Amino acid sequence: MTATTTSATEDLADVSRVLAGDVQAFEGIVRRWQGPLVNMAWRYCRDRGRAEEMAQEAFLRAWRGLAQWRQESSFSTWLFALAANVFRSELKRFPTVSVPMDAIAEPRAPAHQHSVLQKKSTNEAVRAAVLALPHRYREPVVLFYFHEMDVSAAARTMGLPEGTLKARLSRARALLRSRFPHLNQQSIAPAIAALNTGKEA
C-alpha cells in the first residue's frame, strides 16, 4: 500500500468519524495536511504568520463543509480547491504588499560576488516577481509549482480547464522571462527534466 493510498484511506476514515460526530477525528486530517496547506498559503503570500492564519481558516472551512465532500474526487483535491478559494478571497480582502514588477531589480552577476549569495539573490528576486504578477497569472504559477509542476493537479485546484491553465502559465513565464532576460544556466534541476519528459503536456 502506497503512502498516498494510506493517506486517502485515513482521510476517508477520519471524515466518516467527524461526520458521525467525533470532533477529535479532525485532528488526524489537520496533522496530515497542515504541512501542505501552510506551504500552499506561504506561496500565496510569502508571510509565515499570515500563511498559518490562512491555512487555519482553510481548515475551519473544511470542517464546516466536510459533508459537502462528495468523494467524486480525492479528499486532497477537494481540500486544495477549498483552500485555494479561501486564500484567494483572503488576499482579495487584504492584499499582500507587493512591489510592482518593474521595481524588482534583476540581480547582476558581478565577478566579486559570492556565487551562493548571487544565487540566493536571484531566487528571491524571481519569487518576488511571481508575487508581483497580475493575479490571473500569479495563481497558476503558484499552484503549478506547488503541485510539483503537475498541470492537471493545478488545474483541478483552480477549477480551470487544463488548456486555460497552460495558457496562463505560458503568459506568466513570458512575463517573468521578460523581466529577467539575463538569467544564466546553472544546475538544471530534475524539474526541467520533468518538463522535458512531457509531465506538463
Add this chain to the structure above:
Amino acid sequence: MNRTQKKNSELDPRQIDNILAAEEELIPSSGFLTSVMERVHEEARMPAPTPFPWKRAIPGILLATGVFGWGAFEFVQQAVPAAQALTFAAPHLSVAIERPLEQAGWIALALVISLASWLLSRRLAGQSGLL
C-alpha cells in the same frame, strides 16, 4: 576564454522553473495543530444555526399574499371606475396618455406589493434571528 564566458551567460528561461520548483519546505509552527483544533472545538460547541422556520412562515406568507392579492383586486375594482370617472372629469387626458398611465398604475401596484412582501419577509427573518 571569451567564448566560454559568453556561453555561460547565455539566456536560459528554464532557470525560472528551476528556482520556483526548488522551494524550501516550510514547517508549520508547533502550536498550529493545537490552535486549529481549539477553534474547531469552539465551533463544535456553538449551537447549530437555526434553520428558517418555514413551517411557521408559510401560513403567514400565504395569508399575506392572499390579503395583498385581495386588496389589490379590490383596489383595481374601485380604482378603474374612479379613474374612468376622472377621465370624464379631465377632458384634457387624451387616449394616447391614458393607456400608459394605466400601465404605470399596474407597475406601481406590483412594486408596492413587492415592497410589502420584502418588508414582511425581512420582518419574519428578523424575528427568527437570521438578520
